[in-house]
Ligand SMILES: O=P(O)(O)OC[C@H]1O[C@H](OP(=O)(O)OP(=O)(O)O)[C@H](O)[C@@H]1O
Ligand code: HPA
């Protein structure tokens with residue numbers, strides 16, 4: 803285990819197993835045109851890669867990049883789009899793929915934005931769901947694991963851009979970010 807990690811919450815094996823279950827469930831979505839699967843960068847990159855390899859429905863992929871945490875463990879409250887989608891979503895069914903729903907601000911902002919662009923439907927799949935962090939009302943249609951209120955890293959989740967590469971999800975030792983500016 804990485805020395806900055808306090809405890810492992812979900813092991814690589816548990817994540818692999820759960821992603822396969824989620825992919826089965828998501829594969830039963832019925833759409834007229836291929837589902838547009840949108841990965842929310844950067845955090846979703848590992849989950850997106852694992853999920854799409856297990857999906858069995860017709861799909862297209864696109865990516866959007868947002869940022870609201872920066873080098874902090876708390877949301878700035880402002881969701882910035884750093885890279886937008888490349889293709890229109892008008893009239894299309896979209897699946898937003900996220901690593902975590904915490905305050906809910908990112909997904910609420912993205913869902914509203916895609917609906918305003920004329921998407922026919924917007925569903926959400928998130929590897930992790932932290933309901934205790936919520937400040938806006940939103941819940942993922944597909945959630946891998948419900949997690950407690952700690953700041954987590956690994957499997958795409960970062961603190962100040964570090965730890966995304968860890969194959970498991972763990973609780974970051976508070977001493978790592980104590981004293982850092984929020
Ligand atoms: O529900 P919320 O409170 O909005 O938090 C969830 C969002 O925060 C993180 O992204 P971040 O802004 O850190 O960008 P990143 O994906 O590049 O790490 C995470 O990947 C989600 O997109
Ligand atoms: O717990 C978290 N860890 C990393 N990034 C995050 N973005 C929202 N919540 C988290």
Ligand SMILES: [Mg+2]
Pocket residue numbers: 845871872959960961
């Ligand atoms: Mg982040």
